[in-house]
Structures are given as C-alpha cells and as structure tokens.
Amino acid sequence: MKRSQMEYVAGGGLIDRRSLLVGGIAFLAASSIKPVAASVNEGVKRIGDDFPVWSRTLGRQGTTYGQPSIHEKHLKLKLQLPSAPENSGTTGWLTPLEKLHGIITPNGLHFGSHHFGIPDIDPDKHELLIHGLVEKPLKFTMERLLRYPMISKIRFIECAGNTAFNALSPLSHDGSCQDLHGLISCSEWVGIQASLLLNETGLGKKAKWVIVEGADGGSHSRSIPLSKLLDDAIIAFYQNGERLRAEQGYPMRLLLPGWEGNTSIKYVHRLEVVDAPAYTGHDSGVYTQHLSNGQIEGFSFYMDVKSVITHPSGKQILEEQGFYEITGLAWSGYGKISKVEVSADDGKTWAPAQLHGPIIEKALTRFSIPWHWDGKSTVLLSRATDAHGRMQPGRKEWKQRYASPTFNHYNAIQSWDISSNGEVENVYV
C-alpha cells in the first residue's frame, strides 16, 4: 500500500476510510496475479500433498456444549488484584476486551464482581417477592415468571470501579486493556419488564424507592429509585440466548441499563417498596465517591460517557510500521453514542471514527478508523460524545472533581503511548 494513495484526515497517519477502499482494491488486483506451477507427472499426483493436515484428515465429532477453539486457550478472564487475599472481600474478573471484537461479550467472558462469592441457587426453590408500600404483596415462582411476556435488550453493564487504576495511581499503571478497562461487558438480556410485576402489586402513593435484594450469601442490597424500575429495568433470565450463568445471577438478576453495575442486583429475590432509601452498606460505603470539596457523593447511578481503543492497546506490540485499523468501544449510561473522535498525534488533531451499527442506547458501540503508523513514537487517544452532548473529560479535569482516594466512575479519555519500537503503554497526557 502506497502512502501516496491515502488521504489523511488528521495528523499521525489517520486515514480517510473512503480513500482506503480505493487504495485497497488497487492493491488486491496487483497481488492476485500468481505464477502458474509447472505440471510434472500429473497422473500420480495427489492433491493432498498440497494441503495442510486438517484438510487431509476426518475431523472430530461435535460435543454437547461447544467450546472455543483449542487455539484460543489464551482467551480468559483475569482476576483483578490477584495478590489480594481471599478474605479481602471482593473479587473482580476482567473481560479481555482487546481479544474480542464486535459489541457482544461471550457469556463465559462477561466480567464479574462478586462481594459475597457465587451461589448455586436451585431455581425450583427461588422466588421473587414484592412487598412494602403495595396493595397486594406478591410472590412469584420461577415457573410462573417464565410464562410472562419477555422483552429483549442489548445493554452494557459496567462496574462503578472500572479503570480504577487510572483514577488512583499517580503514575500510569502499565496494564493491558483488560487490566484497566475489563470491568465492562455487553449482552443481549431477555426478561420481564420490571414495571409489569411492580404494577401488578398496586403501588402505593408514597412509594418512591425500592430496596432490591439478592439471594447470595451477603444478601446484597441497594436502594433503587422506583422511577428507574418503572422506566427501563428488566428482571433478566437469559443472556445471549441461554439462561444466565451462575456468575451473572442465575436464576435471575435485575438489569438497570446504564447504571453502575452494582445496582443490577444478581440472584434478585426481594423488592421492598418504600418511601426513602435505606442507606444499605453498598449505598453508603464502597459505591460512594469522595469529592474534592470534602463531600461524599452517593447514589451516583449513571455510568457516564466513555470510550477505549481496544486495538492497539496496552501491553501489545506493533511488529512493523504500516497499516493498522484502530478500533475500540464507546458507551454511555445516558443513551446512544453520537460521535467518537480519535487522535494519533498526542491529541493535537482529531478525526471522527466510523461508528459501526447497530448503535444502541446504553450498549457498547464499536468504532474504527484506518491508520498508517510511520514507526515514530506517538500517542493514540479516543474521545466519545453521547446523544445528550456529554463528552469525556481529560484525566486532569476528572481528578479536579474528586479527592485522591476516589476510584469509582472514572470516565476520562484513555491514552495509549506508542513507542518507536512498537510497544503500546498506558500513559497520562
């Protein structure tokens, strides 16, 4: 590919996608002409001699539950803070974003944050209870719930503490995209509109909040505004076509689209309708932020607009200069992504990336832009804007709002340093 064929849209080698198409076709046409091999003793030739072993062998049988290719064994969740002792209370399993593509996270690779371990709940003994400020307190068996009309939504879940390293660490932590951003995933969730069940109980006039509780060891609970539950909340049973994994809340979980993951209560079993929040442990402690003005901020539900370039990203190495597709993910807890801009020259110039459909509210949106790396050191950045005009802040701007120990709700622009030998590293600009 000749550089002269390319039209650049910004500094650092960002290419106009349309010029790439034209240049690419010319390149393919030229390279498809191959010399024809001379034929010798054609009668005794076996075509197998020219094929790899898997094309000369009968394949194996299928299995009752498909598994990834044996060559994809490296594709794994990673335990956040593996050095933390078992009794440190919380485990966070990070999704390998830089090894995946598209917008859907495979079920086995969905991130997980568990404060009280993973229970194995017998669905025949699990019920959903709704009581409190209602006319008719009700309970629902799993069998009954599965007969309700279901809706399907593609939605992300992001842990409030995603990208905590960048929030906390004064020096940029040399981590991979998985290490730094792996507490976000996106799935198709199928379940019952929560409003349907709540309305069947006859909500009282004073009803304003709902204390939602899980059936796990610690009975995880959060105070949730009733308005959110009546708006777009789902009691989910299916994730990407199959029933939820135990790690994701089997037999059912609450899904609060766009809100901090901790509020999407797994193993949900009880909704207590009340007039004021309960200030549960997680309303009060871990899921609050110290502000720079000395206040402590809680009930900060929305996950703000954010993006990250997944290819190339931290700990990867660009083997040679030349063509690469920069691609990544953008999302906003407020709605749809409207724009992602990419810079390949330390943030001096920016160009809009292509957004790949479907662009769905409160779901991951895939973006990409073609790039020619000239082998010089530079910094790649991405900056997302959502349909409400909310734009990602820079790290300094984000830090100004919060006191130093705050690590939740970090959504500042991610920058990846590309060294002249091709090493990609997390950096603050």
Add this chain to the structure above:
Amino acid sequence: MAKLKMFMYKVFKWGLSVIGLTVSITGITGEVSVNLGSPLTESEISRVSITIFPNGHNLPKGQGSVKEGEKLYVELCSACHGESGTEGPSNRLTGSIGLFSFMDPLRIMRIQEVNGLLVMSTGQQWPYATSIFDFVRRAMPHYKPKSLTNNETYSLTAYILYLNDLVNKDAVIDRKNLPGVEMPAFKRYVRAWKNKSAADDFIPRP
C-alpha cells in the same frame, strides 16, 4: 348468495381487525396484566424483611455492649479487618489513610501499595449507624453470613462505633439509641440522584 357471503366475510374481517386492535392497544399502553403472582402473607414477609432503615425502622429487640463486641470482634472479625479495624485485608472499619498529604515523601508508594478498598472506612464514610447493624447482620462474617444473633450484631455494631470514637467504652446499643448515633459522614454525604443530602432522607419514625 355471493353478496351475502361477501357481506359475512366483511363482517368477519372487521371483527378480526377489532380484536387485533384491542390486543395491540393493550400492548402499547402496557395494560397487559398477567397476574401470575400469589399473595404473600404477613408472616412470610416478616421472616425475610431484614432491611434496617436510617430512622431505626425494623431494628429488632435486644441489645449489645462494646465489651461483648470486642470479644466477638477478636474471635470473628479481626482476621480480615485487622486488630484495630485498619489493617485489612478487608475494608477498613475506622479512620482513613486515603487522603495522603502532598507533603508526604512516600505518598506515591503508599497509594500504590494500598488496595483501593482500604482507603475508605465504614466509620468515616457511612452516614447512618443503622447501616452497620443491617450490613453486619446480613453479610458478616464473610465466611458465615447470617450466623450472628441480634444481640451479637448489636454488640459488634457497638464495638465498631467505639473504634470510631462515636460511643464510649461502656456503651450499650439497642433499637432506641442506635438511630441517634451521629456519624461523621452524615453532614458530608450528598446524593447525586436528585441532589439531596443524607439528612433529607431521614424520615422520622411515626
């Protein structure tokens, strides 16, 4: 005859469309009522109603002392929360080492060696003392949740408050005095949702 057939067909079609319309209207307005729930009795509700509210609503009878709490703490809690409630590895119960001084020459080292969860503490960050009782009773000890009696939970709550200098060493805590313990975070706590403070959410008990 053909005319009659056509007429009947039209009536039939019209009827179908009316039925169709009714169904779709209920769908659009969300008036579908499936009603597959069963009534929940008062005794079923009271067995699982474990949430404690800031005004003390739902706190059980019983009581606990700092002295009893200390014994239980050493036995059941200190392995995870540390002898003084600050050492970890689990969440800190008292104090804060989060706000490192900029003058501290070892600041960078201190932040990097600390698990983020340890820079906050229950005593300094939670706006209501009732939440301690709620959380300890439902979720602690981590390895054996819901194994504490109500009296033991009051005792541990008392001891955690004592570790934070919020009650004195002879204190006995029960459903009457727990909601009145003012936490340092009460005045600092604001909620992003609807711009309210923790104080706005305190609804006195009827």
